Amino acid sequence: MKTLTILKTTIAVLFFQQTFSQEAKKETASPQYTIENCVNHFELEKATKTKVGYQYWFANKDFTQENTLKMSIVEPGKSTHAPHHHPEEEFFYILEGTAEFFLDGKTVTAGPNTSFYCPPNAEHGISNAGKTDLKYLVIKKDLR
Template identity: 35%
Template sequence: MDIYNLDEVPAFTTKDGSEIRELLAHRNSAIRQQSLAEARIPIGRQTIAHYHKLTEEIYYITQGTAEMNIDGEVRNVTVGDAIAIPPGATHQITNIGAVELRLLCCCAPAYEDHDTILME
């Protein structure tokens, strides 16, 4: 049985510049086709605009307020919002709130740096 607590998972920085805590993926569990991670973005910061050739993502906001840009369409998002990001869609999220932005990132197939193409 694979169970990991968010407070015990080490953080790392992804290619897009976000701080990630990978909870479940093929690297640490029996999960093979997807991954679940928490991303944290400081006040006033943003990820580097990027896309994934293969991976589709779901962002689920758990803390804060952000501006979400997907292929040039921009919307404000907040706690409780789930955002669909299809493969090939250029996306960037900016923390526009007064607290650290936290979001869950669900990826299928699992997140891999080599599938992340930076736009800058």
């Protein structure tokens, strides 16, 4: 009987801890949205330096409900990483420069005002095929 009481108490404590932990995560995971933090103007000094240029997150997975928006700036002749794949679909939108898109073994070169859609799990990549910096947006759904 005493063992059953201890077991019930342990289960109740574990349940309380799990519930409290989940509630704490919910509270910290939901940012307060205001006009001040929902409008984001690019500032180079807030960008992250990479090996091939810069990245600037307009909206990351810690702020949004499920989508991210990032601007990448890549030096001529370089790419942020080799072709790869992941379960999330992804959009690229060229702002400036010349991009070479890679999708499942084929490539296309394009300039500003061109979008590139990468379906889920497709091997894809983007590189700077021009003589000036390549500036593009990356829009991706966060699969939490």
